[in-house]
Amino acid sequence: MLRAIIFDMDGVIIDSEPIHYSANKRIFEELGIPINRSSYSNYIGVSNQEMWQDLKNEYNLQQSVEELLEKQNLENLELLKEGVKEPIEGVIELLQTLKENNYKIALASSSPMRLIKEVLCMLDIEKYFEVVVSSEYVARGKPKPDIFIYTAGLLKVKPEECVVIEDSKNGVKAAKAAGMKCIGFKNPNSLNQDLSKADLVVENMKEITLELIEKLEKVEA
Numbered sequence: 569m570l571r572a573i574i575f576d577m578d579g580v581i582i583d584s585e586p587i588h589y590s591a592n593k594r595i596f597e598e599l600g601i602p603i604n605r606s607s608y609s610n611y612i613g614v615s616n617q618e619m620w621q622d623l624k625n626e627y628n629l630q631q632s633v634e635e636l637l638e639k640q641n642l643e644n645l646e647l648l649k650e651g652v653k654e655p656i657e658g659v660i661e662l663l664q665t666l667k668e669n670n671y672k673i674a675l676a677s678s679s680p681m682r683l684i685k686e687v688l689c690m691l692d693i694e695k696y697f698e699v700v701v702s703s704e705y706v707a708r709g710k711p712k713p714d715i716f717i718y719t720a721g722l723l724k725v726k727p728e729e730c731v732v733i734e735d736s737k738n739g740v741k742a743a744k745a746a747g748m749k750c751i752g753f754k755n756p757n758s759l760n761q762d763l764s765k766a767d768l769v770v771e772n773m774k775e776i777t778l779e780l781i782e783k784l785e786k787v788e789a
């Protein structure tokens with residue numbers, strides 16, 4: 569039986585992928601890293617730690633990963649505070665319905681906890697989440713399943729009792745590798761993401777109803 573819904577944050581709760589891209593683009597330009605929108609789309613859903621480690625190796629960057637992360641956090645926080653005023657349409661209604669129907673609700677994001685807290689506070693939605701996890705808490709980020717397995721453990725449910733809502737290819741892969749059901753949310757602002765491995769794909773949060781979740785029960789994992 570499906571008992572828990574795990575939300576991704578960036579691109580699912582808030583439309584922040586364009587903000588992350590703008591913040592990162594400033595830093596890429598400063599460091600002379602030739603990344604465009606299309607090559608960046610592979611990093612969507614990946615933890616910042618892993619992205620910078622990868623770029624450091626590829627472009628032989630002199631800065632430490634910690635320095636790069638700090639720089640990125642500052643850029644991101646500044647842009648998020650200016651740019652994020654409300655959640656994605658339909659998210660609050662969905663959280664409310666799930667809560668009223670006794671689903672366990674969690675958030676599992678590749679963003680750093682500092683940023684997650686800022687977003688939850690800005691949107692005043694902490695109250696909906698029983699558990700909030702950042703990729704900082706696990707050894708391997710999405711597309712590896714660690715963050716979702718860890719979240720299910722904290723919620724005290726089995727992976728097969730969880731539904732993950734994800735907007736990125738890396739996130740969908742992670743959810744399926746964790747043995748969970750996955751709803752892909754096609755967010756046009758999250759660049760061109762291949763969500764074909766999700767159990768079903770929606771284009772609007774309002775499509776996610778209790779009936780749809782019940783239907784997922786019957787889909788083979």
Ligand SMILES: O=P(O)(O)OC[C@H]1O[C@@H](O)[C@H](O)[C@@H](O)[C@@H]1O
Pocket residue numbers: 576577578579585588611612613614615616676677678679680736739
């Ligand atoms: O797991 P989530 O909530 O989609 O977070 C992913 C994002 O985390 C951010 O911190 C990164 O800067 C983004 O590039 C990345 O896509």
